[in-house]
Amino acid sequence: MASRYGTLRDIPLEEEVVPGTMLCAGCGGALLVRIFEKMLGPGAITINAAGCMSLLSVFPYTPFKSSWFYIAMASAPAAAQGVRDALDILIDRKRIEREDDLKVLVLTGDGAASGIGLQATSGAIHRGLDFYYLAYDNEGYSNTGFQASESSPFASSTKTTPPTDLAEGSILQKKDLFEIWRAHKPPYVATISPAYIGDMMHKIEKAGRMSGPKLFIAHSPCPPGWGIDSDKVIRIARLAVETGIWPLKEAINGEVTHTIIHKKRRPVEEYLGTQERFAHLFRPARNERIIRQMQQNTDDYWNAVLK
Template identity: 50%
Template sequence: MATASRFRTLKDMPKEDYLTPGNTMCAGCGGILAFRIFHKVLGPNVAWVNAAGCMTITMSYPLSPLKSNWLYTAFASAPAGAQGLRDALDVLIAKGKLPASEDMKVVVVTGDGAAYDIGFQSTAGAIDRRLDFYYLCYDNEAYGNTGFQMSSSTPYGSASKTTPPTAAFPLGNTHRKKDLFDNWRSQGAAYVATLSNSHGVDFMKKVEKGESVGGPKLYIAFAACPTGWGYDPKDSVELEKLAVQTGVWPLKEAVDGVVRHTLVPRSLAPVSQYLRAQERFEHLFEPIERKEAIAAIQGSVNAYWKQAEAQEGFEVKVPEETSS
């Protein structure tokens, strides 16, 4: 029988913080907020394994705001670092040199550059070996710390440093965002979930659920990025909420490959509301409105939810595929 969650409202969020006030992340960064909540739920016994990204600079010795452990690895190899750490902890416990009560949760934390692109091979190996670890990807949909270059998480129609809108490519990026959730799920990961800072109880329950699941666990946290996306930093959580309300960022989980949406909006708001709020999509509206591109984005969101509807038996009202 499933045990009741200790998280029913936001007031149940643990008070203990594992980041000291002040750090070098940008104001309003959704990534560091997700990291902070994730750590609160996991508690103090955590060993983070990091590959290059915005957080790498923030956690650098001797100026780190982090109260727990941090292992920096090369860009492509964070899951290999996690394997070494997990093995070392297991050996120390087996030899009686570390009490089992002081065991640590091994957690890879990276941006989408490492999670979707550069670290993909090492990640596939760790999933295949059934390594018992967490993987937290703060997904800001580009290479944020080097100036917002396109990654394979960058959505269709987004401007980035390497996909600026030009006369030849007026839409900016024309690739579709890679489906990392389904990639891990199809490789047999034990648990896969999406998170949003705007839905804190859903967030905490999913991290809590991972505590009882052995094996590879992926969490993809939607990480609003005021610097790269172009909006007022105070609006980060509202923008993340809008991504959920428009269906752009579905909240879901997969346990042993079986997918369940943890929040089903009855009626989706038009994606144009979400796009208009960010400078990275400004060229879809100015100097002329790119109606076909906006309709194509709405169409792909609608198709996603219609497929989920058919698979899970819920009902979602979707907007028309025209720009508003």
């Protein structure tokens, strides 16, 4: 089916999230939420697990034009289930009109998505719940000041994985949430990036034609957590794709396709070098072993994809 979003200029102009939030200047997650809500349009409910974005609305102010619901960190997908089921019941029994229906969006950070909320998410996907899930993956517990989450990348430093002589930041690998979600065989799961808004719009549009779980994991640069200048957020997100660290892909009923492929990938250190959380890999001395290992991990991934 042809896309309504041929170029960036086709972006919906109506803002569903108005200015005045408490989020940091240059928040990658804020941009993702803005674009995602534009694509859903009015008549959506955002069910927001505790995290940075749950401070979008703080009494008595809300930036959302449509409905929003703050839920505990572990159970946003369960609230989505309750709302979706109740709307279906009310429509079935003609107690509300079809126009009163809401698109249900679960919005969580990577901490909730990969850790404390994974069980509730697995349950909702398993039940075939008709909902969108946007996980803004800023690779740490940003809302509490950036501690390591299960989504923090290998060798990145956080407040709870400081770089010391013993370990290069976190010694654990980033949890592969895409594959965990994909294993449930949902109709749609994709990765997106704020630097590739066109790709993102196509994916949301495509998912919108499907019923059931429609899941998105968004690379979400975090200026204070990653130690980057706020104006570099898009550049760094773009570098993540160009170096192959953040593959843009989708899986329809479990079948994976990569949507953006850079045949000539930039070296990963171009991405790593832009961020304070990887600074210990370059200063005081260059840590060749770790940098090479990270390059190798990325190459291995893409060699398997492209073979």
